[in-house]
Amino acid sequence: MNDDQKIVLLKKYMDRTLTDQEEADFFSWYHDVRAEEFHHLLQQTSDGGKPLVYEAASPAFLAQLNDRLTALDNEQQGARIRKISRFWWAAAAILVLAAGTWMVMKHPAAKQDMAVNKPVQDIAPGRNGAILTLADGNQITLDSIGNGQISNQNGSRVILQNGSLHYEASGAAIASINTVRTPVSRQFRLVLPDGSAVWLNAASTLKYPTAFTGHDRTVEISGEAYFEVAQDPEKPFRVKINNKATIEVLGTHFNINAYTDESSIRATLLAGSIKVNAAGGAVVLKPGQQAAIRETIQLRNIVNTGQVIAWKDGIFNFDAMGVEEVMRQLARWYDIEVVYEKNVPDIRFYGEIGRNLSLSQVLEGLKMSGVNFRIEGKRLIVLPS
Structure with a gap:
């Protein structure tokens, strides 16, 4: 396929006029294209003489493009592929400078020819890891031990599996309190005794029982966490936030940002329904809404939810x-x-x-x-x- 043909396909993709065969040809090329070639063709793709490079470099366009490629891969391979695992950005990122801003284009990183030259001083990124504090006060550094059972507290088994902590409490009659803390430059995922999953961002703490034996499921959070709560209408799920607010939920997906150096506590709902209670009142969120908690609760209806949970991915x-x-x-x-x-x-x-x-x-x-x-x-x- 020559450059003229690629430009035609790229323009037709933007116009959403690709036939099935053209779409297959386009994504076959895009799957392996070098970053600089893609950028070069974008510069030559125009609408009435106006280059579309900046429109095509927008995060929304690139997210859509990569989502479609991932979907096609899924159809061909019959398995779910996590987009973020497939499209690392380090070497093949395209940096587009426009109007005093920068954009990083999501793009395949198979090619290493655009790697950034590092200065002498450098700092590595954070990684997966956390510190678990058991009910007896013993602490376990989770990023320095292998898979397997690490504790049994009153019938609640604590198991580390591939960097994620899991609780099995089917035989537990008494609940103990555990705490998982992520230091700076660490993040971690754990599965609570009811099957709810929690992702902790850096510098965050989650306090929770090893078994939900009472009439509700209450945990405490500081820092930032993303929750996927298992449904149990008989036991409402509650999240206490820095002793300043409480979230009530039956089963849903939501993010809490409660860092003390931020201007407000922010609860963002991705799916389901949650009720946010604070000294300034209470509000029920719908998917896509955010509650910003200061002295009062401010409801935000227009929220970039992808940005809110980007850290998790x-x-x-x-x-x-x-x-x-x-x-x-x-x-x-x-x-x-x-x-x-x-x-x-x-x-x-x-x-x-x-x-x-x-x-x-x-x-x-x-x-x-x-x-x-x-x-x-x-x-x-x-x-x-």
């Missing part, structure tokens, strides 16, 4: 974020201190990038917006713009 999503919010995320994931040499640059970022990259690789993308940095040991110094 191994992605930084910096769409429309200011410098300080981005730096707080980097500080938690790379275990660094962020220092502003003078003013905080008045710049917003747009785009996504993988959390598996080193700090210097992420900074290379951020620098394209005009923000400069200096790394001194574990300190990231933001320079004046």
